[in-house]
Amino acid sequence: xxxxxxxxYGLITLYKNDVHFISEFRKRGYWDIxxxxxxxxxxxxxxxILEIGGHCGESSIFYSSCISSENRLYVYEPQVNMYNLLxx
Numbered sequence: 345x346x347x348x349x350x351x352x353y354g355l356i357t358l359y360k361n362d363v364h365f366i367s368e369f370r371k372r373g374y375w376d377i378x379x380x381x382x383x384x385x386x387x388x389x390x391x392x393i394l395e396i397g398g399h400c401g402e403s404s405i406f407y408s409s410c411i412s413s414e415n416r417l418y419v420y421e422p423q424v425n426m427y428n429l430l431x432x
Contacts, residue, residue, distance in 0.1 A: 346432070349373075353405040357432045365402075375402045384410050395419045401430045 348357045349369045358365050368375045380403060387393070387410040398404050398419035408417045421427040 346429075351405070353409050356400065356402050356405060357429060358400055359429065362400075365400075374406075377406075380406045387411065389415070391415060393417045397421065398430050399426055404430070 345360060346357050347360050347366060348355055351369075351374055353374075356369070358369065360366065365375055374380075387407070389410060389412050391411070392415050393407050393411060395404055395407060395417065398421040401419070404417060404419045411417060419430065421430050
């Protein structure tokens with residue numbers, strides 16, 4: 345039902361039927377990492393982050409590596425199944 349990937353940013357668990365995401369993690373090691381790395385230039389490490397629509401946490405884990413340990417990352421995911429996966 346699930347597949348977990350050990351990435352350089354942390355563990356990410358995906359539903360096995362999420363074929364598009366799974367194939368990107370298998371092929372490239374992460375989902376849309378090029379875009380995330382470009383966004384890093386705009387993230388102030390001394391500020392909190394609010395992410396709306398956290399999905400399964402692939403961006404959330406990356407964002408958490410961009411801020412200092414004194415700051416917080418708040419993630420909101422309205423879909424119950426995706427929220428449970430995000431928590432996993």
